[in-house]
Amino acid sequence: MKAVRKAVRKDWYIIIIIAAGLVLGLLLYARLPSQIVTHWNVEGMPDGYSSRLSGVLSIPLMNIALYILFTFLPHIDPKKSNYGKFAGSYQILKLLIASFMSVIQAAIMAFAVGLKFSMAALTCICVSLVFIIIGNMMGRFRFNYFVGIKTPWTLASEEVWRKTHRMAAPLWTAGGILIFILAFFPPKFTVAGIISIAILISAVPVVYSYAAYRKLGN
Template identity: 35%
Template structure:
């Protein structure tokens, strides 16, 4: 399967999101619940037209951006080396957006479920695939853990992304465990995610300093 077909799958998912809006519109209230607190209770609303258009339009715009990135990145040849994994990330992302959109519609149609748990489950799946993407990503300007130190060294990039990939997968697993802890479930996502972000930034700086002081391999710097 080539890249064009994978993006076609993503486009079909976005279209499905829009069709869901059109089909559900007549049965939905004028104002729809669109925000929930950690306890799963709705605490924010939007007008129906805005709520129904938000996810499909945002997904379509982001799909165009995702399609452009491999063409405009100065290091596009590096993206080509992991293009299938990148393309499937785009598919996974559009599915994620559609699942959340479907959840919003279902809730406003009167179906009873914990919306926060739906979001946490969907985010866990997305985070796990982000971990897969990071372990394959080569140095580029748009995709991955882009710190001054990863962008300045191939070795720092590779080692930081290997660690980041494992941490994102671990965050996904911890998030799923958190589903059994009720109102505290959201913290099983937020805390590991923040720690992952902090650890990878600090680790990339540490590696770069080690290499610059001659205790690691030679760095390969951007022009």
């Protein structure tokens, strides 16, 4: 209980953001149709539906689960002492995840009650902000087993870890900017664009970490 109270005092604003997504759905529940759009195809057209109850509860429950997971991961990490070295960035990461999930929940609820907008564009903007913010924090991530770019080579050498994250930071930021630009393109380009950029900015650091590890003479 002491750990729970400490988490609540520290993360009260994150908890409010998570709760807001659930409260919004409950307030709108009576106005929601029996089936809610929860998925859009590459053309930006609805192609997946959930029941009203599932639409209201699914994302908030996932948000709660992710919050609990990221709150307790540092306590089970063998490198738990390193989390204090990037505590501010880790807190921002938790806030970012909670905010992203709640914004998507709010968008689904808004669409369900009749507001019309491009979900593809909104998704691009949200994903771009996630990548840009993580990119700006990545160079501050310290060696650990749960957060950051974890390859056999970054986990084998703290120097490779540092070099890889410093290299990846501007790459992720640039990727986020490119995804933001995709918001102004037709929806059919956004999915392929996001996937392509995500693969690129994930694959390059993996290759780089291997090269950096070999360069150290390993």
